[in-house]
Amino acid sequence: MPKAKTLDIVVVVVGLAIAAFIIYAFYEALRINPENPFEAFVISKAFLGAYFIVYAVGAVIWILGTLVFLIELAGYTPSLRGLRRSGMGVAHWSVIDLALAALSAAVYGALLAATAPLVIFPGFTWLRPANSLAPLFGMFFGIPGCVGVAIGNLIADIVGGYFGVGSIGGFVGNFLIAYLPYKFVRDHSFSTSTSLGEFYLWGVLAQAFVSALYICWWLDFMQWAVGLPVFVTWGIIAPVILSNNIVVNAVLSPILGRILYPLVKGRGLYWKDRVRVGTAT
Amino acid sequence: MLSGIYVEGRSVFHSLDPRAKLLWVLLVLAASIAAQFNGLKSLPVFVSTLVALSLSGIGAGLAALLIFNASVFLLVTTLVWAGMYAAQGTPLITIGFLRVTDVGLLVASGKFFLIVNPILAFVVFFTTTKPYHISWTLEKAGVPSKLAFSFVIALSLLPGVVRAVRDVTDVQKLRGLSLDKGSLFERLRKHVPVIVPVISRLLSDVWDLSMVLASRCFGISRRRTYVEEPRWTRRDTFFTFVSAAFYLGVIAWALWL
Numbered sequence: 001m002p003k004a005k006t007l008d009i010v011v012v013v014v015g016l017a018i019a020a021f022i023i024y025a026f027y028e029a030l031r032i033n034p035e036n037p038f039e040a041f042v043i044s045k046a047f048l049g050a051y052f053i054v055y056a057v058g059a060v061i062w063i064l065g066t067l068v069f070l071i072e073l074a075g076y077t078p079s080l081r082g083l084r085r086s087g088m089g090v091a092h093w094s095v096i097d098l099a100l101a102a103l104s105a106a107v108y109g110a111l112l113a114a115t116a117p118l119v120i121f122p123g124f125t126w127l128r129p130a131n132s133l134a135p136l137f138g139m140f141f142g143i144p145g146c147v148g149v150a151i152g153n154l155i156a157d158i159v160g161g162y163f164g165v166g167s168i169g170g171f172v173g174n175f176l177i178a179y180l181p182y183k184f185v186r187d188h189s190f191s192t193s194t195s196l197g198e199f200y201l202w203g204v205l206a207q208a209f210v211s212a213l214y215i216c217w218w219l220d221f222m223q224w225a226v227g228l229p230v231f232v233t234w235g236i237i238a239p240v241i242l243s244n245n246i247v248v249n250a251v252l253s254p255i256l257g258r259i260l261y262p263l264v265k266g267r268g269l270y271w272k273d274r275v276r277v278g279t280a281t
Numbered sequence: 282m283l284s285g286i287y288v289e290g291r292s293v294f295h296s297l298d299p300r301a302k303l304l305w306v307l308l309v310l311a312a313s314i315a316a317q318f319n320g321l322k323s324l325p326v327f328v329s330t331l332v333a334l335s336l337s338g339i340g341a342g343l344a345a346l347l348i349f350n351a352s353v354f355l356l357v358t359t360l361v362w363a364g365m366y367a368a369q370g371t372p373l374i375t376i377g378f379l380r381v382t383d384v385g386l387l388v389a390s391g392k393f394f395l396i397v398n399p400i401l402a403f404v405v406f407f408t409t410t411k412p413y414h415i416s417w418t419l420e421k422a423g424v425p426s427k428l429a430f431s432f433v434i435a436l437s438l439l440p441g442v443v444r445a446v447r448d449v450t451d452v453q454k455l456r457g458l459s460l461d462k463g464s465l466f467e468r469l470r471k472h473v474p475v476i477v478p479v480i481s482r483l484l485s486d487v488w489d490l491s492m493v494l495a496s497r498c499f500g501i502s503r504r505r506t507y508v509e510e511p512r513w514t515r516r517d518t519f520f521t522f523v524s525a526a527f528y529l530g531v532i533a534w535a536l537w538l
Contacts (some may be wrong), residue, residue, distance in 0.1 A: 023465065073425075073428075090425045090427050090428050091425070091427070093427050093500075094491075094500070095490075095491040095492075095494040095495045095499060095500060096487065096488075096491045098427055098430065098431055098434075098491070098494060098499070098500070099486075099487045099488075099490040099491040099494065100487055101431040101435075102430075102431045102432075102434035102435045102438065102490065103435075103438065103483050103486055103487055103490065104483070105431065105432070105435035106434075106435040106438040106439050106441075106442045107442055107479060107480065107483050109435065109439055109442075110439055110442035110443045110445075110446050110479075111446060111476065111479065113439075113443060114443045114446040114447060114450075127465070127469065129469055129472035129476070130476075132472075132476075133476065133480075147428070147431065148431070148435075151431060151432050151435055152435065154432075155432075155435055155436060155439060158403065158407060158436075159439070163399075163400060163403045164310075164396070164399045164400060164403070165310070165399070224314065224317070225310070225314050225395075226395075226396075227317060227392040227393075227395035227396050229361050229362060229365065231361060232357070232361060236357075247469075248469065251466055251469045251470065252469050252470065252472065252473070255470065255473055256473060256476060256477065256480075259473070259477055260477065260480055263480070263481060263484060264484065267484045267485075267487075267488070269484060269487060
């Protein structure tokens with residue numbers, strides 16, 4: 001078996017193992033401390049125990065993530081050779097890109113608002129199946145899909161009554177959830193081991209850490225305006241974001257991606273097909 | 282809840298310029314931040330948002346619904362802050378490990394209003410401002426027109442998509458889908474028959490929407506034009522002056538008095 005294929009399979013197995021470990025850790029934390037399971041939850045303890053390191057890394061991720069967000073919207077993309085024109089900046093959007101961004105946002109926001117979260121432990125943690133669409137919208141629709149995910153999360157905050165200063169972090173954080181697999185996953189078909197391996201690396205593991213650190217660093221930095229104590233931000237919210245994004249994307253996204261990729265390609269909406277023929281003017 | 286976002290009406294807030302309303306929201310946020318360590322000083326801001334809800338024709342009942350919706354989250358946050366200040370001030374309530382002092386209660390209530398006040402203010406803004414005017418306001422604030430327009434279209438389409446999601450869910454349930462039975466992983470996988478039809482419909486709607494936009498020559502010119510632009514009136518000036526006086530007064534009271 002070629003070495004690359006072996007590596008892809010290993011990444012998938014590791015991703016699924018991490019998702020299973022998170023669920024197991026939930027059960028253990030609840031068993032050890034039923035009154036306050038977050039005190040015993042290993043991911044909460046990791047975030048709070050290494051607070052200064054987590055805060056420093058979060059700051060770096062926040063700066064880089066925000067820069068990438070602004071650069072991509074401006075029509076450029078970072079590469080190993082520096083910045084190059086992507087042709088997918090907001091100013092270059094065609095009416096199809098605009099429609100994709102708007103409808104992605106409406107669908108993502110509606111699914112977040114209209115589908116009930118899967119409560120694992122009441123008041124402790126829950127999973128949102130709709131989160132599985134975020135990396136897929138980025139991979140299938142490109143930057144318009146990434147922006148659609150960001151706007152959709154903002155809309156869900158508005159509808160759910162959580163709109164505030166903290167929503168700014170959620171806006172760019174959700175953009176990054178869709179952006180990382182769009183940028184780094186080369187095969188979006190979900191039909192090969194390479195495709196799955198790359199997705200588990202960037203669309204399951206990397207985006208979960210980046211989004212949790214980005215959003216929670218912002219909530220911590222803006223504590224004076226948001227009002228959330230540090231323990232809630234890093235002990236509850238960060239583990240919930242991380243766990244939700246890993247478990248839901250590991251289980252649901254590959255299934256949805258495998259089904260939806262041919263539909264998206266067949267309708268002529270796959271971004272690589274459209275950008276290649278120069279429709280982004 | 283809030284399935285329509287914008288609620289048609291002829292209230293005081295409906296008639297205000299969206300820029301005046303946005304400025305009011307920012308003043309509510311600033312005053313809530315300044316008074317976050319003293320709930321008594323933040324209480325007038327909270328009352329003002331309830332008044333705004335009444336003046337917008339939405340009603341204080343919505344405030345109660347929003348607060349109830351976030352009650353568990355808010356209770357946890359409030360108790361955490363009260364606990365952090367448990368060693369300061371005179372004890373008011375002591376139940377087992379829970380010790381709430383007067384200082385802790387003031388801080389906890391201040392933090393509570395810091396979260397709730399902006400939420401209520403933004404609800405008033407979005408429910409009394411037409412999506413068309415929200416787009417106009419965002420562009421005036423410097424947001425790229427295509428981005429602002431995407432946001433407004435998504436807001437407008439949201440009620441229809443929510444209905445579509447619920448219809449698909451009901452139809453699939455009639456076909457035997459049970460979303461609340463099975464193991465965690467089974468329940469996750471059972472959302473596939475709900476999500477795929479919704480996305481399939483999205484893919485069709487994209488072409489329809491893009492043709493509608495193209496037929497209206499959207500994007501032909503760099504600067505978007507508007508048939509109806511809000512106009513700043515003396516009422517907006519009066520409202521802004523009164524809001525600034527009130528909230529700046531709260532800020533001064535909270536920070537220096």
